[in-house]
């Protein structure tokens with residue numbers, strides 16, 4: 270009888286210890302004199318952050334109306350400082366980057382310090398720098414110039430598909446088409462292969478990526494409540510994903526096959542991302558990815574892997590597994606973002622016909638039908654640039670990942686930030702601030718906010734769709750170039766008009782870490798007369 274009683278006593282003591290620990294952690298903002306919503310002792314403010322009626326960015330925006338420019342909330346025990354103070358953000362994202370080079374942990378991710386394999390998006394410190402430095406040369410101006418021909422070809426294929434649909438008199442949900450295009454462009458640019466996602470929208474790779482993007486979203490957010498278990502749960506799930514051949518494993522396997530193929534047919538000119546990674550591959554490989562993915566194996570290999578990693582870090586080399594994970598990252602990071610932004614553009618132009626006409630006039634005067642748009646031609650279309658920037662202001666699809674985790678306690682603009690606190694840029698709030706974007710109401714689509722003169726007056730952190738500082742989006746220029754080529758060709762050929770199925774105002778949803786139009790964007794495309 271005494272055993273169950275003792276166990277119950279231990280359980281009560283443990284719950285009490287956790288309760289006290291949480292209460293202590295939830296006192297951080299009070300001690301710093303920072304306002305914010307009252308946290309629940311167990312899940313913090315997670316339940317209020319996302320509800321049936323509100324998405325996370327709407328909660329952040331709403332809280333800033335109640336608590337002001339800077340406030341704090343908690344995800345489980347983790348303190349999140351949310352701010353729209355542009356100078357404060359500049360200090361964190363740029364001036365003090367050495368203390369803020371990490372992101373808030375994703376709901377499920379590998380341990381960025383001890384796990385043998387991390388992609389750039391979750392890596393930290395030297396590890397992140399090494400991965401970023403190896404990938405950076407893929408995004409130089411000369412690489413982008415080289416990619417324009419391929420982007421043109423893929424866009425022409427998109428137009429053909431859309432024309433077929435239009436001729437049948439059908440309205441179209443444009444997002445899946447744009448997803449196919451984005452995937453084809455990435456396949457060529459990063460790996461030198463034709464994925465033909467536009468030919469067959471149900472290829473196993475595309476389906477796997479779609480599922481991956483859906484599943485790795487906020488349904489795992491409960492992990493924020495028990496951050497101590499996050500890495501272990503990731504390890505177990507990843508191990509299971511191999512056994513069950515879940516989407517992430519399918520993508521990794523597909524990238525692995527490309528890697529093998531490319532090792533046999535090396536050196537494209539100029540080298541693409543895959544070639545850069547192969548060139549940076551370590552000769553003494555660590556062995557297959559799966560060795561790490563059992564909890565017991567992890568303990569066994571960590572020390573060995575750590576010392577190997579230290580040696581590799583010094584050589585700036587990549588392991589085979591890192592190449593595969595980086596490959597997965599680029600496919601996932603570039604696929605949904607660019608296609609989502611283009612879908613928002615279609616919505617914005619359909620519902621603002623006079624702005625669409627201005628854009629058409631600029632394109633019509635400067636480019637011929639089916640012309641191969643060069644890098645220089647695209648950059649000589651200022652209104653096209655303004656339309657994209659305004660769309661990205663109004664619909665900041667990646668706003669929720671624009672945060673940094675403090676890796677060493679420090680004082681920023683008079684505020685003491687303890688290690689582990691996350692600084693979240695309140696992007697949607699900043700992007701709709703009338704003091705920055707007025708006098709025209711920021712809820713109105715007005716590309717004219719981005720004339721060269723007005724841009725020169727903007728604070729460098731006022732427009733944040735791609736984040737800021739050394740850890741901003743690596744694909745920024747690539748994405749903008751691709752989006753401009755597609756949009757210019759699309760508007761030259763079609764008039765985009767709203768139809769019965771167009772949801773006005775647009776409905777949003779949180780998918781993975783991005784904010785997308787719910788159910789895509791359905792519009793009517795009318796062929797323009799030649």
Ligand code: HEM
Nearest residue numbers: 390602603606607667734735736737740741742743744748
């Ligand atoms: C319009 C399309 C895109 C948008 C809106 C977007 C947005 C973002 C944002 C907001 C971040 C976080 C930045 C920060 O924390 O400061 C990010 C990071 C990243 N993006 Fe993009 N992105 C786009 C396209 C792409 C493309 C095409 C690629 C790859 C070809 C890409 C690869 C990445 C990677 C690898 C990171 C992590 C960078 C790091 O941690 O160092 N993105 N993106």
